[in-house]
Amino acid sequence: MVGLAGIVCIFVMVFGGYLMAGGKMAIILKTLPYELTMIGGAAVGAFLVGNSISEVKHTLKDIGKVFKGPRWKADDYRDLLCLLYELVRLGRQNAVALEEHIEAPEASDIFGAYPRIVADAEAVAMICDTLRAISMNYDDPHQVEEVLATRMEENFNHSMHSSHALQSMADSLPALGIVAAVLGVIKTMGSIDQPPEVLGKLIGGALVGTFLGVFLAYGIVGPFAIRLKAINEQDAHFYTLIQEVLVANLHNHATNICIEVGRQTTPTHMRPSYSALEEALKSRKAA
Template sequence: MIGIIGIITVFAMVFGGYLAAGGKMGIIFKALPFEMTMIGGAAVGAFLISNDMSAIKHTMRDLGRVFKGPKWSHEDYKDLLCLLFELIRLARQNPVAIEEHIEAPEESSIFSKYEKILKDKEAVALICDTLRSASMNYDDPHQVEEVLEKRMEANMHHAMHSSHALQTVADGLPALGIVAAVLGIIKTMGSIDQPPEVLGKLIGGALVGTFLGVFLAYGFVGPFAAKVKSVTEEDGHFYQLIREVLVANLHAHATNICIEVGRQNTPSHHRPSFAELEEALKSVKQNAA
């Protein structure tokens, strides 16, 4: 919703100010289709040249995140802590019983309680792979933490590609606007024998290209890239929490301490209170009993 409000604000302030200053939209409307074809078409073409098909699809999907916002909510973080609590407690009580849950999480009675987390393949793989490694005696906390850190860095690098691709387009749009403007000036020079009122309209139409390139770059594509980056970084905290809890588990801390480590590492605006989490864990214990 806030993204839509932002777009409306950009249009209202830019064109509202222009009209309030006595500007006329006629020249802009007349030149816009042609300038947009040149600038927008060149930007799309450059985007296609610089990215492969998977990156293009990834970027198109991520554009929706500008309006949807982060994937994980306050309740999701609380559910994650409850899920990790159940898995760690079971792994310590019965190391054999945990295998059916980490080998086939889609059939697990524990994972099935948290459908949104179960649908996230990376979150499930991160949990299951780490717990499986511990069951195979690969349980050095420092080595596991290093492996998880590298894995998340690689995932973050891949997730950030959409933001980088959009920012590259934003950086190129002003220059493409200049290209369109120069073509407009070339067209104007071909009509140099026309009266001033005709030349004025032709030059005005040419300048629409410069305006459009800068307007699209700093009013839309650049902010879209920044928003995608912000949302991607925000969602990355979810996987960092998994790492912190599972590494604390390898340090052989009490289960409640491991979960408290995760709670403390939850972003402040999503962090459940101590009492709230205790109530949720108490419910988990009662259901397990």
């Protein structure tokens, strides 16, 4: 809702201010379809040239995040800490019993208690793969830690592609607006023998191209790219929490210490209080 309200505010303030200053929408509306075809069509074409089909689909899917916000909420961070607590504790008590859960998480009653986490294949795979590596008795826990760090970096870079693609489009839009404006000037020069009122409309139409390119770049596409970047960075904290807890477990810290490390790693506005987490863990133990 905030994103939609922002878009409405942009249009109302820009065009409302233009009308209040005595501007007329007729010349803009008359020229808009042609300018939008040239500028928007060229921007979309450049976007398709610079990205693969999978990357295009990924970007289009991610645009919805601008309005939905981050995937992971405060309750999800609390549930993740509870899930990791149960898995780490079970691994310490009975490594054989843990294998049943990490080899078939879709059939696990522990994982099944957290459907939103199970729905994220990468989160589940990261947890299971790391716990499986721990069960292999790695001599150097730093090996697993390095693998986790590399995996997270690769996943983060992949998630940021949508933001980079949109930012590249935003960077190109002002230049494409100038291209459209130059074409408008060429058209105007072909009618140089017309009266001033006709030339004025032609020049005004040409300038709509420059306006449209800058407006779309800094009013729509650029903010979308910035918002996507912020959302992806925030969602990345969810996987960082997994890393911190499992790395602490690798170094044989007590289970409660491992979970507290994860709680402290959680972003402030998503972090469950110590007492709230204790209550959640007690509820899971009772269940």
